[in-house]
Amino acid sequence: MAAPPLLPPSPPVSRPTGRRRSLAATLALSLAATVTAVLAPSVSAAAAPVDLARAGTASASSVELDRADFAAAYVNDGNPNTRWSSKYQDDNWVQVTLAAPAAVDHVVLRWPNACARDFALQTSADGVTWTTVVRMQRGTCPRTDVIEVHSAQAVRHVRMQGYRRWAGYGYSISDFEVWDSSPAAPAPTLGLLPRPVSVLERAEAPYTLQRGTPIVAAGANAAAPANHLAGILRRSTGYPLPVLGSATAAAPIVVDVGPGKGPAGQAAEGYRLTVDATRVYIGADTANGALNAVQTLRQLFPQWVESRTVVAATWTVPAVTIADHPRFAHRGMMLDVARSFYPVAEVKAYIDAAAQYKINRLHLHLTDDQGWRIAIDNPASNPSAINYPLLTQVSGATAMTYSPTGQLMGTELGVTGFYTKADYAEIVRYAGVNGMTVIPEVDVPGHTNAALHAIPQLNTAGAQPQRPAGAATVPANGTGSVGYSSLDAAAAVTYEFVRQVLTQIAAMTPGPYLHIGGDEAHVTGHADYTAMVDAFTAQVAALGRTVIGWNEYAGSALPQNNAVVQYWNGDRTAVANAVNTRGAKVVLSPAPHTYVPQKQDARQPLGGTWACGGVCGLDRHYNWDPGTFIPGIAQSSVLGVESALWGEFIRRVGQAQYYSFPRLLATAEVGWTPQAQRDYADFRLRLSVAGGRLTLQGVNFFPTADVAWRGQVLGAPGAARVGTPAAATWTVTAPGAAPADVSATVTWSDGRVEALTAVTARETSIPGMRINDVFTVVSRRTFAAAGTYTGSLLVRVAGQAPVRATLTVAVTT
Numbered sequence: 001m002a003a004p005p006l007l008p009p010s011p012p013v014s015r016p017t018g019r020r021r022s023l024a025a026t027l028a029l030s031l032a033a034t035v036t037a038v039l040a041p042s043v044s045a046a047a048a049p050v051d052l053a054r055a056g057t058a059s060a061s062s063v064e065l066d067r068a069d070f071a072a073a074y075v076n077d078g079n080p081n082t083r084w085s086s087k088y089q090d091d092n093w094v095q096v097t098l099a100a101p102a103a104v105d106h107v108v109l110r111w112p113n114a115c116a117r118d119f120a121l122q123t124s125a126d127g128v129t130w131t132t133v134v135r136m137q138r139g140t141c142p143r144t145d146v147i148e149v150h151s152a153q154a155v156r157h158v159r160m161q162g163y164r165r166w167a168g169y170g171y172s173i174s175d176f177e178v179w180d181s182s183p184a185a186p187a188p189t190l191g192l193l194p195r196p197v198s199v200l201e202r203a204e205a206p207y208t209l210q211r212g213t214p215i216v217a218a219g220a221n222a223a224a225p226a227n228h229l230a231g232i233l234r235r236s237t238g239y240p241l242p243v244l245g246s247a248t249a250a251a252p253i254v255v256d257v258g259p260g261k262g263p264a265g266q267a268a269e270g271y272r273l274t275v276d277a278t279r280v281y282i283g284a285d286t287a288n289g290a291l292n293a294v295q296t297l298r299q300l301f302p303q304w305v306e307s308r309t310v311v312a313a314t315w316t317v318p319a320v321t322i323a324d325h326p327r328f329a330h331r332g333m334m335l336d337v338a339r340s341f342y343p344v345a346e347v348k349a350y351i352d353a354a355a356q357y358k359i360n361r362l363h364l365h366l367t368d369d370q371g372w373r374i375a376i377d378n379p380a381s382n383p384s385a386i387n388y389p390l391l392t393q394v395s396g397a398t399a400m401t402y403s404p405t406g407q408l409m410g411t412e413l414g415v416t417g418f419y420t421k422a423d424y425a426e427i428v429r430y431a432g433v434n435g436m437t438v439i440p441e442v443d444v445p446g447h448t449n450a451a452l453h454a455i456p457q458l459n460t461a462g463a464q465p466q467r468p469a470g471a472a473t474v475p476a477n478g479t480g481s482v483g484y485s486s487l488d489a490a491a492a493v494t495y496e497f498v499r500q501v502l503t504q505i506a507a508m509t510p511g512p513y514l515h516i517g518g519d520e521a522h523v524t525g526h527a528d529y530t531a532m533v534d535a536f537t538a539q540v541a542a543l544g545r546t547v548i549g550w551n552e553y554a555g556s557a558l559p560q561n562n563a564v565v566q567y568w569n570g571d572r573t574a575v576a577n578a579v580n581t582r583g584a585k586v587v588l589s590p591a592p593h594t595y596v597p598q599k600q601d602a603r604q605p606l607g608g609t610w611a612c613g614g615v616c617g618l619d620r621h622y623n624w625d626p627g628t629f630i631p632g633i634a635q636s637s638v639l640g641v642e643s644a645l646w647g648e649f650i651r652r653v654g655q656a657q658y659y660s661f662p663r664l665l666a667t668a669e670v671g672w673t674p675q676a677q678r679d680y681a682d683f684r685l686r687l688s689v690a691g692g693r694l695t696l697q698g699v700n701f702f703p704t705a706d707v708a709w710r711g712q713v714l715g716a717p718g719a720a721r722v723g724t725p726a727a728a729t730w731t732v733t734a735p736g737a738a739p740a741d742v743s744a745t746v747t748w749s750d751g752r753v754e755a756l757t758a759v760t761a762r763e764t765s766i767p768g769m770r771i772n773d774v775f776t777v778v779s780r781r782t783f784a785a786a787g788t789y790t791g792s793l794l795v796r797v798a799g800q801a802p803v804r805a806t807l808t809v810a811v812t813t
Contacts, residue, residue, distance in 0.1 A: 052104070053096045053158075053178040054078060060094040062087040064170050075176035083112055086162070086170030095159035096176055101125065104149040106799045108177040109160060113602075115141035116171050118164035123155040130159065134740075140603040140766045141166050144705065146799030148743065185801045186708055191689030192299050193357055194669035195677060196324035205277040207251065209301075209315035211239045214247035219257035225282075225290035226255040228433070232298055238310035253280040255290050262289050263323050269360075270325030273297060275317050288360075289325075291435045295356050296322065303689070303733070304714055306696040311731070312716055328626065330587055330640025331671035332361030332439070333664060335656070338368035338450070339400045339480075339647035340414035344423050346653035348430050353657060353699045355434035357668040362431045363439040363515065363642060366419075366505075369449035369477050369485055371399050373418045374440070376504050384457050384493045388500070392418040395450035400648060401478025409480060410606070410649035411769075424508055432510075439548065440505050443517030444498055445524055445532040449477050449485040451497075458497060462488035464523045480648045483522030489531045499539050506543045513564070514545045518553035530556055537563065548587070554578040564639060567630065568595075569611075576632040586630060589642045592616055593624045594667055596659045597646045600702055603766045606649055607659070618704045622666040622680050641671040654700045658769045661694065661701035662687055684708070691735035694771075701771050703736030703764065711735070713795050715807025725780040726809045730793045732775040736764055741798040744777045749790040754779055758795070783811040 053076040060072035064085040072094055074082035086092035107121055120135040133149050149158075158178050162171050192199065217226035223243065230241045262270040267285035271293035274281045280297065284290040298305060300320065304313045333354055335342060342350070351362060366374045372395035376388040399414025419427070428438045449465070452458050456472040464486040467474045487494045506514060516536050521529050533549070533556045540547035541559040548564040554574040558565075561583035565575050568589045578584040591598070591611035598616035599607030612620055621643075627635035643664045650656055669683060684707050691709040694701050703709060711734040720726040734742055742758040756777050764772040783789060792806045 047181075049105070049179050049181045049183055051177045052098050052102055052180055053176055055099040056096040056178070058084070058094065058096050058176065060084055060086065061092050062089070062170070064088070070172075075173050078175075080110065080112075080174050083172045083174040085114065085172040088165075088168060088170050090162065090164050092171055093159050093161045094171075094173060094176065095157055096178055097127070097157050098155070098178065101154035101156045102180055103154055104151045104158065105179050105181045106149055107147045107158060108175065108179070108799060109145045109147070109173055110175040111142050111145070112172055112174045113142050114169045114172040115143060115166045116160070116162040116164065117166055119160055119162045119171075121147045121149070122159045122161055123149065123151060124157040124159070125153065125155055127157045130157075130161075135163075136740075142602050146741070148741075148796065148798045179799075182796070183799065183801050186688065186710060187685060189685050189689060190300065190318065190320070191686045192296060193665055193683075193686055193690055194672035195683070195686065196296065196322050197674060197677070198323045200321040202276075202319040202321065204319035206316040206318050207275050207277055207280055209233070209237065209239065209253075209317070210251060212249055213239065213241060214249050214252050215241055215243045216247050216252050216254045217243050217245060217257075218254060219261075221287040222255045222257040222290060224287050224433070225257070225284075225294050228291060229253070229255065229294045229297065232294075233301075233305065233315075236305050236307040236309070236311055236313075237315055251277075251279055253282075255282045255294075257284050257287060257290050259285055261285055263325055266325035268329065270323075271296075273320070273322040273324070275300070275320050277319070280317065288435050292324070292326075292358055293322075295358055296324065298356065299693070303692040303696060303712060306693045308696070308698065311714060313714060326358070326672045327674055328638060328640030328671045330361055330642065331359050331668055332363050332587065332640065332642035333359050333660070333667075334363035334365060334589070334642055334644040336365040336368070336645060336647035336650075337373050338365050338443075339370045340410070340651055341371065341373060341396075341399060341417035342415070342653060342656070343417060344419070344426055346656075347427050349653050350656060350660075351431055351434050351436060353661065353694070353697065354664060354668075355436060357665050358435075358672055359664070359668055360435050360437065361439055361640075361642065362427075362436045363441060363644075364427075365441045365443065365646075367442050367450060368447045369482070370414065371395055371416065371418075372450040372454060374424060374442075374505065375418060375420050376501055377421075379500055379504075382500075384496055386455055386457050386493070386497060386500075388455075390454045391451065394454035395476070398450060398453065398476040399478060400480070404479050404481060409478070410651045411655070412651050414478065414647070415651060421508060428509060428511075437511040437513070438509060439511060439513045439515050440509055441515035441517055441548075442498075442501055442505065443519070444536060445487040445489070445494075445529065446483060446485055446519065446521030447517060448487050449474060451487075452485065453477075455497070457493050458487065458491075460488040460491040460493065462490050462528070483520045486521055486524040486528075487532060489524070489528035494532065495535055495539075498536055502536070502539055503543060506540075506545055512546050513548050514540045514543070515548040515566075516540065516553075517550060518556075519550035519568070521552065551575050554584070558582040558584055566642065568644065572630050573632075575630050579630070579633045579637045585637055585639045586633070587639050587642050588626045588629055589644045590624070590629065591644075593621055593670075594641065594643045595646070596643055596663055597648065597650060600659070600663060601705060601766070605767050606769075618663055618666055618684075618706070619680055621663040622670065622678075622683055624670065625675050626670060627675060641667055643667045655769050657700040658702055658771070661699060662690070662704060662707070663702075665690065692733035695733045695735055695774055698773075700769075701735075702766075703771060709735035711737070711795065711797055711800065711803060713793060713803050713805035715791070715793065715805045717807055718809045720783065720809055720811050722784065722786055722811060722813050723782050725782055726811075728779040728781075728791055728807055728809050730777040730795075730805055730807065732758055732777060732795055734775060734795075734797045735771060737772060737775075737797045738764060739775070742775055743796045744793060746777075746779055746791045746793045748781075748792075750783075752781065754781065756793075783809070786811050786813050
């Protein structure tokens, strides 16, 4: 697809504070979950941070075209819609003179559309002698820069001194904030995504996982979710966590699956989760319901449970009572493997990241103009003598290449490859273990150039495009052009071919759905389109499956009460007619709300803007209601929602994750949580906790600007000999932070203080489409005497509340 309750609902799991804050103030880190937790000094007990710039006076070296609407005074007026803009030269400055000398904690600069590539932040007591706090080179625009100052002496003037413009225009700053202290600690939250239907937090002692804890699988269908939970917990805790049919050990985790165990009327996916100091209890009617509970439970553990290696932490779960079930049965994600291929391991990584948020459909776009990705065997009966393995031998070796004007599509050529039947079976199996149903798509009658390129018999007189003179097939096409290809409605080979492909894919796919595409058949006449689509949908029904197609096929003779229309763009009335006259169901993938190849932030150099007339941010993916999106139909006709990741320019799973996350989490909540219980501010508050978890999992997500991504710190207990470097190590999650933004100071129990460096194996880069990895802070100090020493690490990330974590080092002779 290319461009054109058994428990009463509780109060929200957590609530955003009512006081409005600047972006810098809201980008606050949470207090850390640590081996021995030491909280940072309470910010809430102190005076609220003050933006000193608001009472100051702004001035500048120049103003663009001497226009009054670009005046310096607009940088500290508190209105983000006004701005100062300089003349068209590199050397410019803007400064704020404070009302009185004051200590400055940090400064925030917001560049709305014309940034400085190279600039310095400077301070001065007298306006004559300037001290450079930091000189910075930045590679994205627009952006927000948060700069730590921590001035030792009171200052009166704060200046942005530019050295190099972004482009031909001058600099533009909409907000120049000068803060006297660190932001307040963020509001507490359980961080559950998607938000459960009913959550009751109880003021009781938490549950603590112990090395000897058993996981009890009660019921014939409890083993799979119980083992899934054990696999998650064993990796990070190092505990054995045996899965047993029964156990007498104290404080078990019980996974109880059977009729009547979950919420009434929600047997398919509903669950109960109760936690107290003595046990964790999961009750569900089905294995899928219990798996949903497992995904909720893992979010209640400290984020370190997502570590890929064993870590030392206190594994507690707060006392809660949850009754939960989804609003919609279909909560999907589509992966376009046709334009650029994803090997099996990458598909599994994509599944892993999404399944924890209760995404339960994996839609694989297996064929398109650029490539064919699924192996099809030659059948015993083959009237047209088609060599079906050519589909992957020839068009498995093609993919996206260049635009029609010769521009490379993406950061590299599209990845080629295909799935053998064994590969596909493994994807289906792995998806099922993670609670996902696979929906395979073979796109017909348009988007068929790859099939035409591979199979000579399909290149009949009515097929489009026509093969060149003397050629057996049409040439491969790696451009993003759409709507130019079509099968031939008048050729019997068309129906033979499609029937054979659908038959073999149905045999490989245990799920109930087959997707036939049906979109953007621009060169196919209406009568030909209808003839082919009617035949293809009838073939799917004859295979005992439910057909799905994009909304262009909504006007065809869909199988009565056995078809699904997937809406992406265009006429909603036709979709309503298919529901009301043919008994069809609807899956909603409206481009402005679910298309992740669209830019989510103006800082991204790649991405579409057609769906939203600009960026399609996290708010667009969250703030819509599937129940009312198609006028004239009942909510009961909506199966659910699906995020769509198209592959014109996205390459490999890292980039796929970068464009999908966290917007896919918004889609997950849209599909799960009742509309009346959804709130974007509350969602962002809960999402802020997920950043550390995703970091520990190695998920490459986008650091959305309006989410106050929280950081946490964990210290690992250590041991050393007298005179030997301790290698005391802390792990820090700080999503979106650069190494220069992170400062770390450790204070030891013997009075020694060290300034340490936080390092990461992968630095964040929006142009490079990558989020940073965890940071590591290491002290290699030696100890002169035996004993136990405690090190308390204070971590500051620019403009965020500080966090602390302690560790102990046992020193022996």
